[in-house]
Amino acid sequence: MLQRCPAVNPTFLFRSCPLPLGATRRPHRGGVRIAIVAESFLPLMNGVTHSILRVLEHLQERGDGVMVIAPSTQDTEVLDVVHGAFVHRLPSVPLAGYSNVRVALGGVNRVKRILADYAPDVVHLASPFVLGWRAVQAAHQLGIPTVAIYQTEVPSYAARYGVPFMENWAWNRVENIHLLASRTLVPSTFALNQLRGRGVLRVDMWRRGVDTARFAPEKRDDGWRASVAPGGERIIGYVGRLAVEKQVEDLAVLADVPGTRLVIVGDGPQREALQEALPNAVFAGFLGGEQLASAVASFDLFVHPGEFETFCQTIQEAMASGVPVVATGRGGPLDLVENSRTGWLYRPGDLAGMRAHVMDLMGDDAKRRAFAAAAHASVQGRTWPALSAELVRHYRAVIAGEPVVEPVGRMPVVEPVRRVPAVGPAETKRGATL
Template sequence: MNQDDIIVQHLARTPRLRVAMVTETFPPEVNGVAMTLGRMVSGLLARGHSIQLVRPRQGSTDVASQEEHFQETLAPGVPIPRYGGLRFGLPLQSRLGQIWSSSRPDLVHVATEGPLGWSAVAAARKLKLPVTSGFHTNFDHYSRHYGFGWLKKPVAGYLKRFHNRTAATFVPTAEMARDLGGQGYTNLQVLARGVDRQLFDPARRSEALRQEWQVAPEQLAVLVVSRLAPEKNLHLALRAFQAIREVRPDARLILVGDGPARKSLSQSWPQAHFAGMRSGEDLASHYASGDLFLFPSLTETFGNVTLEAMSSGLPVVAYRSAAAAEVIEDGHSGLLAEPGREQDFIAAARRLAADPALRRRLGRAARERVEPIDWECIHDRLESAFFHIVRRHQRLPGQENHFLQIVPD
């Protein structure tokens, strides 16, 4: 056992990190980044660490939490165009410098790359604090879906400069680490996402809910859980559902989520059931009450919904990308199509709809596959990574040794 391992083990027994986390989105906002950050904060707090969260104010009545180990600093923000409910935090470098000078964190973690995030990296570097980042969203891929395709290269360049200014960038998959590494990103570390298997459980299946969907016990409920937005490739899901109806005329499409494309989708598909935004046990019941899950997106960095569907015992049809590429074994725990091969995706959906035995087998295997992908394991890896980064930073010449002293047992 080397010295770093001894340090990490000792600190894990007596955790005492002071972590400043900066993000443009956080619960109760509903999206993958907010959910992941909420989980990270909860996991660190449960391990005894202190968190200072910096985020945009979410409304006029929003009040910053001030608890013993969890304090919030609210930043001004502006709405993100065509992305209702989310805001860019405005730069806050001077204020963050003052806050972190008087109450110095051991590490700053910046989760989002907006103006608030950039100013946080600048403030941390000026104070010679170790700073890490998270790559959660392919903003450069999104640009073409919102009429800003000409910005793809500048946005990609900005993202690389942003993350390469930090000591480590956490990415959710090995595939993304290889992709970003090939683009010139440095200091990449893979930190996957977990799933709450107690919440997302096949036992939450509800016939009463299926009746609300107007789906009889013998009918096929085809489920999509997604932000209803252009970048989610939902028109492919609709085409796949049309193919499903050729072999299962009684099939019903259930879309869970909300977003700017909801109006146009509901006009195009009035026969589908639009369940709106769901969360907690209600969302878990929606998953478990479906029979087949479609995930057509190609813009995800991970895709938390893939794990949630699998944990709920649903057979998944997805592209071999993001989380699906890492956790689904084609033909065993789901069906995969190569990215961009739309006809293969549609054929897989049709095949699964036509074969009840295959759906049952893949659903059981999917549930088993996510058993070891637990949030507690992810939090252990995050904590360990933070400890190592703090200790490595302290060894750099000229760094202030402000971290609590380690007393040998």
């Protein structure tokens, strides 16, 4: 259920609605009282928001008490209650170059007051970095256990955004957050080893669910296919944010694959530049709900070139839709794609390898159908109710003070692709304030 609060100051972008009675009511007997601190949230849709929404649905069904703390939005009709959870909006400013992404303002004490007033049993930190750093400190000072969800490899974005000197600083921030959190949950084996290699040992796995009723082969739409590929071409598809870290420009090597049409679903700050770089591609814009499900199921092949995915939900949705995948062999795709069965993985940066794998599947209908069937079968059972129930078990574990089983010894550090030595601003383990 969504409720809206119209009373918003458009200049400072803070919410002015009174706290609803439901936000202070205790959960049912045996339930959990949770504060979810979201680095980003509605109306912005991304992997972080998607995961939170699915979790909120499950927590509402359970009858748990939930509040979301998130940056304010430019939307003058601010979402006030989402799936039974009150949304407390903090003042925010736009991220440079990404006007629809808001960065929350305010210090640790402000977050501390909100948490003290709400008195949760546990604080869920969704992809913490700026607001999440303040929240983990506030919760620590209040003695409230925290579960941090690591799902965005922010430090590795630095070189892509032209600020390689910020990479070490960003990794230091990530380490500070997860060393202070009671428990960190990661979505992939790569991310698990990455954090453990950096000395963060209270780490466990929490993968992502997929809606196999929405994303399914039967959603294939021949009419939509004809609209984007009127010549009957086979469709090579991509779904995701059009931003520099996604490396969508790498798809240019597929522009002249015979008998195919490249279709890009999504929007973002790089759209105009990508349209110039890929003049023959179809840019379908942002799609959601059933429109997205139909588009994905209508692809013949899904390609994801991004090298910095801790999981990659769009790959899982493509597989649920019966679409084989070609993706880079780094990060989350290593767990999702089984080479030579559900798709192909290529070495990061090897665009000739990407093209060869695409040619292999687009040129062999029988092989592509076999890969498609295997991809669809591989994600069955990965439901959001099951994954959300697993998350609640992690909540209860940190509330009870149960330890994470730590590895013996220290795991090797996993170096980011094209890592650039950094000499930027320092942040000590105990002295950071930003």
